[in-house]
Structure formats: C-alpha cells, structure tokens
Amino acid sequence: MCMKKIAVKDLKVGDKILRLDKSWFETSFFKHKFIVKDKSVIDRIMSSNIEFVYIDEVTPEEIKVSQILETPTKDIIDEAAEAASVNLIDIEDFSKASEVYTESVKMTKCVFEDIRAGKMFNNCAVKSIAANIAQITRRNKGVLASVTKLRQYDDYTFQHSMNVSIYSAGLASHLGMDSNEVERIACAGLLHDVGKMLVPKDILNKPGKLTDEEFSMMRNHVQYGYDFLRKEAVADDILRLAYEHHERYDGSGYPNRLRDKDISIEGKIGAVVDIYDAITSDRVYHKGMEPPSALKLMFKWADSYINKKVFEFFIMNIGIYPVGTLVLMNTHELGIVGKTNINKPTEPLVLVFMNKKGRRLPVKVVDLSIKTVVKRKILAPINPESVSVPDEVYSYIDNLNKIT
Ligand SMILES: [Fe+2]
Secondary structure (H helix, E strand, O other), X not given: OXXXXXXXXXXXXXXXXXXXXXXXXXXXXXXXXXXXXXHHHHHHHHHOXXXXXXXXXXXXXXXXXXXXXXXXXXXXXXXXXXXXXXOOEOHHXXXXXXXXXXXXXXXXXXXXXXXXXXXXXXXXXXXXXXXXXXXXXXXXXOOOHHHOOOOXXXXXXXXXXXXXXXXXXXXXXHOOOOHHHHHHHHHHHXXXXXXXXXXXXXXHOOOOOOOHHHHHHHHOHHHHHHHHHHHOOOOHHHHHHHHHXXXXXXXXOOOOOOOHHHOOHHHHHHHHHHHHHHXXXXXXXXXXXXXXXXXXXXXXXXXXXXXXXXXXXXXXHHOOOOOOOEEEEOOOOEEEEEEOOOOOOOOOEXXXXXXXXXXXXXXXXXXXXXXXXXXXXXXXXXXXXXXXXXXXXXXXXHHHOOOO
C-alpha cells in the first residue's frame, strides 16, 4: 500500500481515503479512513474546508491484478479452447525444449548443491536459466509445460524447482505480464524452495511421514529461503513468491497465515503451481496423480486454499484439446483427438496413426481415460502443417461424433 497526498479537487469516486489533513476534532467526519462512495462525499469534504487528503495509491500492478481477478470464468474457459488451437508446438521446438529442460535441471542441481555446501551463490546461472524459460515461453506458452513430465529424475527438488519456474512463467504470460516480469517470475519459481538446501538432507529426503518436529523443520525452508535470498540482495518481487508460496487463501498457510487479500500475485501463482507439480510428480514412495484428477482435486480447494481465478488461468495454461487437434503422446506416437471427454478434458479419445519413427500405423483408437498396460498421455498439441494426416482418420472422427 502506498499513501499519496492529493488536493480535494482531484478526488474521484472510488478513491480510498486513508487520512484527512485535519485533526479528528476539526472535521464532522466520524471516520478518517473510508472509500469515496459518491460525489456528495467529495462535496462534504470540500465544505469542511479540507484542502488535502491522503489516499491509497493503487499501483499499475494492482490494477492489472484486480482486472484479472474480475474476468468471468466462462471467458477464461473460452479463451483456453481458443489458445489450444493457437499454441501449437512444432516437433523441433519440442525437442529443443526437452534439451533445454534436461540441461537446466542439471544446472539447477549444481547451483543448489553449492548452496548446501556453503559455496558462492551462482546467481548468473539462475538468471540464464530463467532467461531461457522466459524466451521459450514468449515463443510458445505451452511447449515447456509439455516437457515437465517427460522424465523423472532421482532428485525431486531440482526438477520440482524447474517445473515451478516453467509453470509460473507460463501462467504469468497468460495473465498478461510483460516479458521482463515473466523472466523475473521464472527466476522466482526456480528459487522458491531454495531454503530446502538449508534443511538437513535426511529430513528433506525422508520417505514417508515426518514427525511433528521434522515437519516444523521442513516448514522452516520458507524462512531460510527468504533470509538467504535477502542476504544475496535478491529483488523484492522475486522474494515474494519464495516467501508466500505456502500461504493459503483462508489464512491457514505459513509462515505468516496471510489471507488472500494480503497475498501478492506472485504468492498466489506460486501456491497454485507448487501444489500442482507436487501432486502430479512421481516420488520415491508414491506415484504422482494424473493431471485431470489433480485439477479436479484442486477445484475443491479453489477459494479455500488457492485463489480460484489464478487457478482457472492455470488450467488454461495446461491446455484443453479440442476434436481434431494433432497431438504428440508420451510414447512419441502421433494422433488426432477424436472425441473429447467432458469429465476428463486432458484424457480424450485419440486416433493414433503414426509411430515415433514417423512410420504410418493402421489407425488405432485409444481412450486415454481407460487404464491400459502402456499408459498413454498427451504431451502437447502439434503443428499439423508438417504432418500429413490420412483421410481415413477424418472419416473416423466424423463417425465418432455423429449425432444419432
Ligand atoms: Fe516450498
């Protein structure tokens, strides 16, 4: 909150007055902190011989955030469907993104292990990873999100940091933040759990349940991270995501039990993407949830643990696949979405027609919502210009969607 002194003649309806320039005894106003509801309030202030007032200056960032949070849900979902057909991925882009991903996870590991060993903090490496993420996100919002689940590394913390960085950058970009802000949030995402490097390793990697004492030590990672980044003179907006990603909408989070209105946009983004990646990742001791189940579960938490609007924009970032979308599968096969599944939008019916070597296959209908030995998942929508889709696939689609 920023206080600004203005002349009463410049007051507008909607302004939030924090203080009048007269003492309480000199005015007829019972409260000196209020919102200007209509013109008559301004007239009353003027007739009280008050020349100046102090108002809460709303920053451009706050205006942007309040606009985002007021967007109707339907518009967001419509835009998601539209974005899915625009945000197509070229196969070459996909390979490039998976290379960048693998390299960046390795770099993150080095930076974090140096911190654990008490060596110098390699901020340059962090900035360079964040710049790469922001640049790829600028070109295509979805391509990096499609590589986050491509392979699971032994050490969860580094891949999780990378994933939070990628999802945060994608979400920030969907929220209309400029490229500079996207890069900064990518940086913040990468560093959000840096404090875990200062938590004893046996607690950090303990499989199974933590004792109460271990749990509270684990929670300290937020404060450790904040203190560490402060010491390294990291900027405030980057600190916010690290410091607030465990705060919750209803005030049940930590370390400061902040409520939604007091959590920054960076903190709100951090909470959504951190939870999503944590519950969808495979760990040594348990299998991660599939995206549709994770999203369904998170819907229940909307406006209790997480901010609903930010979450809806996140769904948009994850993507919905309309009928006819050419998709790349985790088996590296290519297919076309034949029929959507309303209850499980990321598990439609797919007509697989090409194997990973680019060889044509007899068309195979795969229902992604049905459990099979080979678990197929969609990694990303693919640009159809470079692939020739056999006509028979389209006749299949027509049959599948025929209204009887
Ligand atoms: Fe965390």
